[in-house]
Structures are given as structure tokens and as C-alpha cells.
Amino acid sequence: MIDVLVAGGGNAALCAALMAREAGASVLLLEASPREWRGGNSQHTRNLRCMHDAPQDVLVDAYPEEEYWQDLLKVTGGATDEKLARLVIRASSTCRPWMISHGVHFQPSLSGALHTARTNAFFMGGGKALVNAYYRSAGRLGVEVHYDTPIDRLELRDGRFVAALSGSRRFAAKTCVLAAGGFESNREWLREAWGVNARGEWPADNFLIRGTRFNTGTLLRFMIDAGADTIGDPTQAHMVAIDARAPLYDGGICTRIDCVSLGVVVNRDAERFYDEGEDFWPKRYAIWGRLVAQQPGQIAYSIIDAKAVGRFMPPVFPGTTAQSLPELARALALDERRFMQTLEAYNAACRPGTFDHTALDDCRTEGLTPSKTHWALPIDTPPFCAYPVRPGVTFTYLGLKVDETAAVRFSGKPSPNLFVAGEMMAGNVLGKGYTAGVGMSIGTAFGRIAGAQAAAAARAIQRETVDA
């Protein structure tokens, strides 16, 4: 019988499989997707948020545990578990040599992402290169991999894992690691979670999914129904405002719109709804998905003028351009009169200052609601340009509750042979909000723990069998 069955094929699953195999266990990894789509959301990632006390190969300065913890505390608003969070943070400082030994290459921050040079180690080639490296290493070490094998349900007996079922196929194993992702690609579930708003809309109908179409949450739902302890709110997710023209799935990084802080954002009623210059964009991009989700029609438009061009990352789709603001309003099919009122009120409220996009500058509005507190320059230089944005879900936070062993729990009692890692339990650390690279830190830390725990549990079961 297989020692360790791994359900899933992304970063956390691969970390678990590799750790278990290295501990001497026989490992079978079941990936729901075909080979060319393997890796789940990990194929869209690009870095790992790393604690370090001194400069390292690709990381400058230091990013001590306490600062990392405070950053996490801030973005989650306290919706985190300090013990598990600190475990992840510490693991992030020691896991990279292991990753490198499995073929992952690191590089310094990408151009245009220099703000993360201190905190995040980038994967050369991005997450798909990392996933490829792990699959190659898994192949070399003798991990068996089956693609096109989504698991529908498990056979459980008194909180113990017995077997996994994929259609008519049954995979029995001594232990199991669940790392099959969140439920972001399950539209029905998203609809159910978000419900109907006061306008009678189903907001989730207008969400785009930034990642894989294979994260349908089938196993997560099964485990919840089977009575596993859960954590988190089903509406909480890593959710950013992305180009409304992005594909429904797998739009990934390139559908981001990075000019929000350089202009204004209006909703379908041509009204502003939030301070676009509240803070640096890297610290704010993760709130804009929810902000747009709360707007009518779940759509908004990021408006800039010629002064912003060349100052933000080039978007993948061309914007709508016009030589005048009324023309832009018409091109966007927005109420022209209302649009001009909004823009004129904003332009009139901009106070003179010294524009500096690299600092929290003194260009702000006065007497405007909502105000724009930094980088507020009048939008007055043609050509004008607009990008439509919608909520883009990266991954959901509702997950299975764990302790530091990554064991699945039933009414507070840990399972002896069923473990969970990655998005299926990230909500333990990340109850809401997001900060770049922390998803991979959680997936790597808990993937490795789950793999080691599963291998140890398989050995224990082996001994019991022999003794009996």
C-alpha cells in the first residue's frame, strides 16, 4: 500500500510529496488537471515572502520576524493565529536551501517590483518554473504522479483516512495530505457565499478568477460535510481589481491594473468611491477587489491622463483613450454629465504640491469626499485613458482548521493520518487581506510539515501493523 497519498498538484502538494519521499515514504500524487495545466495557482505566483536577519543571496537588508509578523497582523486586521503565523514566518527563513536543492532558482526583485527587494525572494521564471522544478525532482526521486485525477471524496473511518476516490478509481494509502486548493473556481459556491446585495445583484456573478479553473473546492466541501473543523469566512479571499477584459480563468499577474494611485477610479454611476492615494499601491491593491465588488455591477474604471503614462507597469490590454473627458465618458458609456461633475470636482479639489510617486507626497485634495490623500494631480492632459476593472479572485480563505502539525481536526481532535496544506488551510494564518508572497510562504511551510508528518504517521502505522 502507498504510504502517502497527496491530493493536489501545486506548491503545497509538491512540497508535501517531496518531504514525504525524502523521509523514505512511497508517495502517490494525484493532480486534478491535465499535465499542461498542472500546478494549480502556484503556476501564477512569483515570490516567497522571507524572513531574514541579514542580507541573503537575493534579499537586501533584513526583514526580521517581528516586522513580518506586524505586517501580517496589519493586513489581516488580527484575523490570524499568531502561533501558526510565526511558525510560517520562521520556516520562510530556512526553507530556501531546500527549495534550491529541488531545482528552484531565485533571483532578485523584478524590475518595477523593487519595493519587494527586501521582503520577497523571486522565483526565476515565476511559479510555473518552480512547479516544473518540483515535478522534475519528484520524478527523479520516484514520486508517482497521476494527472487528470480529481478526487471527489474520501473514505474516512473515525477521523482516519482510508482511501481517496476519483470517479470509479479508489486509491488506498496509509496517510493522506490534502492540498487541492480553495473553492475560487466554484461559481455556485462563490454565489452562495456572497449572496444577493441590496441592489438585487449576485455580485459573485461578475467575479473573474485569476488562477486555475481546477480549484473547485470539491474536497474542501467534502471535508466540511464530513465534519472537519473549519476556519474563516467564505467571502474572504485574496481579491484584487483586475482588467475587466481578463479571461475568466488564469489571467494571472498580467491582468493587473497599476495606475489606480495615479488617477481616479469611478464606478458605473461615474462616481468616485474610495481614496485612490491612501497608500502605496503594493499596500493597497489587495483591498480594491472587494471595493469594486461592492459597487453597482461590480465594475469600475481607472481614469488617468497623459501625465501618468510611463509611470506604471504597462497593462496587457489597451485602454480606452480620448482627447477630451466628455469623449472618454461617452466611450465608456458612462453618464457624461455625472462623469464631468465628478472629474471637475476632483480637479478643482487638487491642492498644489510636489508630485513624487516614490513617496507619500503632499499632492492631495481638499474638501472632497472621498478625498484623495496623495498623488492627486488634476486630470487635465490629453490623451485621457481608462481601464475597466472587476474583482479578480486569487484564492479563497475558508479552510480547514489546523494546529502546528497540519493535522485535519474533527471536533478539536486531530486525525492521526490526514493532513492539510496550502489554500485549503491558509485561512488559519490569513483570515483576510493579503501581502505579496505570503501565500507561497504558507504553502511551503505547511506543505513541508504535512509531508513530514504524513511520512512519520505512515511509519507509525507500518510499525503497528508489524507489531500486530
Next chain:
Amino acid sequence: MHDLERLAQEAAANVGGTTPAAMTPNEAEVARVLQICNACRYCEGFCAVFPAMTRRLAFGKNDVNYLANLCHNCGACLHACQYAPPHEFMVNVPQSMAKVRVETYVEYAWPRALGTLYRRNGVTLSVALALSLALFLLLAAARNGPAWGEPAQGGFYAIFPHNLMVALFAPVFLFAILALGIGAARFWRNERAGPVSGAALGEAAAAAATLKYLDGGHRDGCNDEDDRFTQRRRVFHQFAFHGFLFCFAATCVATLYHYALGQPAPYGFLSLPKLLGIVGGVSMVIGSLGLFRLNLRRHPAHHDPAQRSMDRGFMALLLLTAASGLVLMLAHDTAALPPLLCLHLGAVMAFFATMPYSKFAHGVYRGVALLKWSVERRQPSRLQLTED
């Protein structure tokens, strides 16, 4: 400020979705792909193409031509690409670049009309080889030399006197150098990168000599049949490339011996021309055989299938040139000398004659592109992008 305005205009033209009319469909495809890459940038660490891309917001014909020739077709960015097929964005940088690259060989060829020789390059090389062979066989016959049998005295020169060989090869070789030089100069001028410094020149030369951009950025090498990195292509290319340089050096040294020292061929096995020639010839055989085998096994998505005859034809000609030279040396004292000599000289002549119209030209345009990059990256960027 002026620069920024110009940039804004360029970008405005770009966001308006206008494609410069002069672009071919393959160039437009590269521009489309780079627009996606420029919004992603995950591959920045692999090679020079992506850092060069990030200095631009829009991709016109000249940018596309430059970046296509800067691409070494290592394959790393395809295997790492989250937008590669079956993704609907259908991003395949190596293949789209390869398709443009051959178009640039056609377009920058001199005389321009001969650029069409790239269209059916296998045929071009075969015809060149057949004609060259016929030339030497006919010449040998016309000079009443023996078709088979050891010449009495004087070795090669008894069949083809030194001056005759110089008269045949020098014009063809000089023409090839001229044609390649004009192509390279036109390619250099299409978009001036900036002033050339010694540092830039040295860096570009080192990148070319070491095939730096086949190292994957992490020094594990490039991709062949799958997402694994190996040094094989780099190593075999080095054998072929440096083998060629050794053979060329052998010829130069021999010329020097002949004219400056008054020592005509043949030379002994331990003489400098012979040693250079042996090392070079053996290297070229190893290199061309290795590259040919890798080409056969290459992941199909890296390729432009239309270029197989150009790639494989060139490797075959390289192999024939080197192998016939080595065999000729070994068969120097046998009756097979005359036909072997005709074969070798025919191969060398075909190689030289097609240099500006064969895969050989890739080295020239790649070299220019590397120099452009070394120059360009020393210029301050016109952009002040902050992500996020």
C-alpha cells in the same frame, strides 16, 4: 521632460491599438506577445530579451527585429510561461521570435534579392554544394589531372595550384564578408542604441564567445526536449563555433606561412596550421553532429518547422566540410586524394558562398543584437515605472 512627452505620444499611439503598417504578421505576433510579457515580466532573469523589453512600452518593427535576434531560442521562457498554449493568450516567445528572425535574415540580406535564398534554404545549400562540386571536378578534368590516383609530387597543388585556389576562394569569401557586413550595418542602424563604448563591446563579445544566454540565467543551461535544463546545446554549439574559428585560424596561419615565411603546404602533423586544423575539424564534427541530434529531439514548440531545412542543411554542410577535410588529411597519400580534394573544396566553397544566405548569418545578427543590448543597457531608461 521632452522625452517623457515623446513617450506619452508613443504610448498613446500604442494604447490606441494602432499597429504600424510595416509589420509583417509574424512581427505583429511578436509585438502582441511582448505586450503580454511586458505586463508579466516573470522571465526577466533568463536572458537579455526581457530586460530589453522592459525598457519599452510599445513594440514597433525595429524593436521586434532587434529583440528577435537577441533571443537565443533557449526555450526557458516557454516552459516557464503561464500564458503558453493551451492558455488562450497563446504566448510562445521562442517560436514567434524564430519566425521573425528568419524574416530579418531575408530582409537585411545584401543584395536584397538574394534574401529569397532563405525561403527554401535546404535547396539553396544543396544547389550551392552541387555547383561547387561540379566546378572542382570539371576544373580537375580540364587540367587533365588524374580523377583517381596519387599525384606524383606537390600534393594538392599538383591538382589545383595555390594561385588558382586563391583566385577562386578569395573573391567568394570577400563577397560573403561584404554581404554580411552590409546586412549587419543595416541592422545596426535601424534603431541606434547609443554610443559604443569599449566596455559594451567587450561585454557583447564575451556574451557571444561564451554563449552566455544559453545558460538560462542560472547557469544550468537551456531546454532541449522538455523543461529540464542542460548544457548540451551550449557545449555542442561551442564545439561547432570554436571549431570553425580554429579552422579559420589554420587557414590564416597557413597563408602567413605561404606568403610571409615562404613555406608552402603540405605541412607536417605537428605544424601549427595542421594542429589548428585537426582540432578545429574534429570540434566541428562533434559540434555539428551533436547539434543535429539535439535539433531532431528538440521540443516541437520551440521550433519554427519551416526552418528545419535551413537549420539542418547548415549543420549538414558544416559536418561535410569538416569531415571531408579530416578524411582528406588522412587519405593524403592514397589514390582517393583527387576526388576527396574536390569534395572538400566543393564543400568549403558552398559554405563560403552561402554564408550570407544560410544559417551562418544568425551569428552576425545575434552579435549585432548583443552589442545593441550592451550599449542600450548603459543608457538611462526613459521609463520610471513603479509597479503596483
